[in-house]
Amino acid sequence: MFTVIGIMFGGIAVGFLLRKIEFLQKIGKPISYTILLLLFLLGVSVGANDAIVSNLSTLGGQALLIALATTTGSVLAAWLVYRFFFKERSNA
């Protein structure tokens, strides 16, 4: 964990020091390519894993449950914040 966060902070420092360099502003593209490569590699290890392939529907069901929970939680919290902090202003 500390390696990952440490490397990211290293990147933040480098990015801040080199922020004048034009092409670093376009780092979004290589980031998405790296993410695609990593997801491809994750896919390879998922596909090669017979236990996961045969469990895919169970895992998918659990994923659906978590997605329902996280969406419900954030929507409810949004409703509270909207009701108590934002609504008056938009009515005024």
Place this chain on the structure above:
Amino acid sequence: MKGSLIVVGFFALGCLIGWGKLVPDSLISGNLTMYVLYFLMFQVGISIGCDKKLKDILCSIRPKLLLVPLATIIGTLIFSALVSLLLTQWSVFDCLAIGSGFAYYSLSSILITQLKEPTLGVQLATELGTIALMANIIREIFALLGAPLFVKYFGRLAPICAGGATTMDTTLPIITRYSGKDLVFVSIFHGILVDFTVPFFVSFFCSL
């Protein structure tokens, strides 16, 4: 939406190739993924460090606006913890790690797979990463499809909080349409802030 399809496509392609045993085992068992992840995190760091908008955003923060990402984070984490009561197979921290992907499925699933490997073992860590990927993709789909319903029943901020880390790019058009144009800035600000928190929350919960 096209971006999400490409992402899912790459994952599916990897699944097929792995399933067909078309690649040498060394690709899976080696540390390649780990180094690519380090490379990715370094790039993510650079993008944060050299972001010219970062200063403007930090200066334009009004306390009230912070309530929106705060609602997303607290609401998501409370309900992730609650749902772990139903998913007895996984610990509450595993569920919190998945929830704190905030729909940023690519980064969160990879981080979880790698960071959980030392404690859970390759098998369970890969399973958890797969759940994280699917759960966060489904959350983005909910945010895209549910936006009109969320506005109707839970107010105009609801699509923003549901969208999590995606509200500055993939779900921004739909939020603009249903929540109103005046919330575009709130939505972008919210997305950037939640996006920044993903690596921290995910690695924090993975370490517990």
